[in-house]
Amino acid sequence: xxxxxxxxxxxxxxxAKKQVLENISLHINANQILSIIGPSNSGKTTFLRxxxxxxxxxxxxxxxxxxxxxxxxxxxxxxxxxRSRVGMLFAMPMPLPLSIFENVAYAPRRLNLLKGKPKKYxxxxxxxxxxDASLWDEVKDRLDESAMxxxxxxxxxxxxxxxxxxxxxxxxxxEPCSGLDPISTAKVExxxxxxxxxYTIVLVTNxxxxxxRVGDVTAFFLMGKLIEIxxxxxxxxxxxxxxxxxxxxxxxx
Amino acid sequence: MKKTKDKIIEKIIFICxxxxxxxxxxxxxxxxxxxxxxxxxxxxxxxxGSAVWRPxxxxxxxxxxxxxxxxxxxxxxxxxxxxxxxxxxxxxxxELAPKAIRDILKSLVELMAAVPSVVIGFxxxxxxxxxxxxxxxxxxxxxxxxxxxxxAFMAMPTIITISEDAIRSxxxxxxxxxxxxxxxxxxxxxxxxxxxxxxxxxxxxxxxIGRVIGETMAVMMVTGNAAHIPxxxxxxxxxxxxxxxAEMGETVRESLHYRSLFAIGLIxxxxxxIVNFVADLFSGRSKNQ
Numbered sequence: 245x246x247x248x249x250x251x252x253x254x255x256x257x258x259x260a261k262k263q264v265l266e267n268i269s270l271h272i273n274a275n276q277i278l279s280i281i282g283p284s285n286s287g288k289t290t291f292l293r294x295x296x297x298x299x300x301x302x303x304x305x306x307x308x309x310x311x312x313x314x315x316x317x318x319x320x321x322x323x324x325x326x327r328s329r330v331g332m333l334f335a336m337p338m339p340l341p342l343s344i345f346e347n348v349a350y351a352p353r354r355l356n357l358l359k360g361k362p363k364k365y366x367x368x369x370x371x372x373x374x375x376d377a378s379l380w381d382e383v384k385d386r387l388d389e390s391a392m393x394x395x396x397x398x399x400x401x402x403x404x405x406x407x408x409x410x411x412x413x414x415x416x417x418x419e420p421c422s423g424l425d426p427i428s429t430a431k432v433e434x435x436x437x438x439x440x441x442x443y444t445i446v447l448v449t450n451x452x453x454x455x456x457r458v459g460d461v462t463a464f465f466l467m468g469k470l471i472e473i474x475x476x477x478x479x480x481x482x483x484x485x486x487x488x489x490x491x492x493x494x495x496x497x
Numbered sequence: 498m499k500k501t502k503d504k505i506i507e508k509i510i511f512i513c514x515x516x517x518x519x520x521x522x523x524x525x526x527x528x529x530x531x532x533x534x535x536x537x538x539x540x541x542x543x544x545x546g547s548a549v550w551r552p553x554x555x556x557x558x559x560x561x562x563x564x565x566x567x568x569x570x571x572x573x574x575x576x577x578x579x580x581x582x583x584x585x586x587x588x589x590x591x592e593l594a595p596k597a598i599r600d601i602l603k604s605l606v607e608l609m610a611a612v613p614s615v616v617i618g619f620x621x622x623x624x625x626x627x628x629x630x631x632x633x634x635x636x637x638x639x640x641x642x643x644x645x646x647x648x649a650f651m652a653m654p655t656i657i658t659i660s661e662d663a664i665r666s667x668x669x670x671x672x673x674x675x676x677x678x679x680x681x682x683x684x685x686x687x688x689x690x691x692x693x694x695x696x697x698x699x700x701x702x703x704x705x706i707g708r709v710i711g712e713t714m715a716v717m718m719v720t721g722n723a724a725h726i727p728x729x730x731x732x733x734x735x736x737x738x739x740x741x742x743a744e745m746g747e748t749v750r751e752s753l754h755y756r757s758l759f760a761i762g763l764i765x766x767x768x769x770x771i772v773n774f775v776a777d778l779f780s781g782r783s784k785n786q
Contacts, residue, residue, distance in 0.1 A: 298676065
């Protein structure tokens with residue numbers, strides 16, 4: 245029996261009067277990858293941004309329903325605390341305009357994770373985070389260089405390392421490979437597979453193949469509705485809904 | 498037929514384009530010509546090395562140091578007031594204010610830039626100066642400090658509008674990235690948004706300084722115009738611009754005094770040129786990133 249990490253109950257999200265998510269209920273298992281597929285405008289990203297309350301900053305955004313993290317309501321939690329437990333990676337790799345080292349050290353410093361620790365401790369965090377993001381070997385000799393000089397794929401893995409540095413429980417990936425070439429994509433996917441041993445992962449992707457490669461469970465969103473959610477193996481071989489079948493076989497979307 | 502029309506229009510646009518260059522070159526050339534003649538007659542060392550400005554005594558003395566000190570003091574004072582206020586206002590407008598307030602504030606700031614400097618000087622003279630005198634218990638309210646206050650008010654619109662543009666052109670993803678790592682809104686703004694917008698903000702400050710150094714009317718009305726090296730910011734000073742404006746009407750054309758004012762103009766031109774150049778360097782750097 246797998247443990248349930250996050251539970252979403254009757255979630256409805258709106259931008260002003262427009263409803264972008266309708267009555268979503270699902271749960272996310274611990275130490276698994278849930279991939280969410282669906283065409284553009286199906287509400288995938290809104291769903292993801294609701295899970296760590298990034299959407300709270302969006303203008304005109306409001307919602308009904310509940311989301312639980314380890315059975316606690318996230319909407320009554322401290323927002324910053326929640327985000328240090330539920331990290332997020334964006335579609336465009338966006339390192340901060342700092343050095344590679346400082347990018348990874350940024351969050352631990354901000355969140356006061358270093359209090360009472362020896363001075364060397366930050367070096368350790370940076371190294372393990374970069375290792376876990378399978379980036380260490382490529383950058384260990386140039387940690388002081390600007391992160392803006394790295395390639396797109398490296399930048400994206402740096403962003404992963406940045407999240408790992410605060411050791412969250414859940415990591416949300418918002419189309420992490422949409423701007424990357426196939427080789428970089430493979431590396432990011434590899435990293436994700438390795439990370440699920442320790443973290444719970446939610447992956448939003450436009451790439452159906454990617455969902456079938458890395459997801460343990462796959463959910464299909466269409467026009468703000470959850471059409472189907474099942475084990476990836478089952479969903480891709482024998483989808484129950486016609487829309488799902490049409491989408492994964494490439495008939496639309 | 499069409500081709501000739503195109504050619505003519507191209508030529509006209511070309512002339513318009515290089516007109517500004519010609520104007521600047523002409524202004525500089527004219528300043529330089531008169532200034533050089535002054536330096537030849539009076540000596541560069543006596544000009545830059547003395548603080549005594551007595552153009553009508555016998556023999557006349559043209560020491561520019563006290564005027565430079567006046568300009569620098571007023572400018573630095575204005576910056577100390579205007580820079581933090583301007584950046585804070587820009588941050589509020591671009592990051593924190595609700596949309597309705599933001600629109601009102603933006604148009605008000607633009608309106609602030611449209612107030613004629615003589616009106617600001619007038620208000621400074623009849624309202625600000627007496628209050629400065631009473632509150633700080635000074636013999637006169639016409640001081641460098643009053644000038645700084647008034648000039649800060651004039652530099653703020655420049656600093657606010659340009660910094661606000663710089664802050665708003667920082668990709669939203671930078672801030673999102675920091676927020677998604679658990680940073681608070683303020684931490685994200687201070688460490689990420691401000692840092693990324695810094696080149697633009699510095700350019701804004703430089704342009705604000707350029708405006709302050711060159712300002713004449715308001716400064717002449719509120720700083721007291723005493724040409725001596727001030728010992729504190731609460732004393733009257735005289736700036737380079739005010740000297741030119743006040744004395745130009747009383748000089749004999751082609752006289753030494755007349756040329757000395759051109760020499761001041763030359764120094765002023767060099768200073769603003771350097772300030773603008775530095776501003777360009779910074780704004781160019783932000784675009785290349």
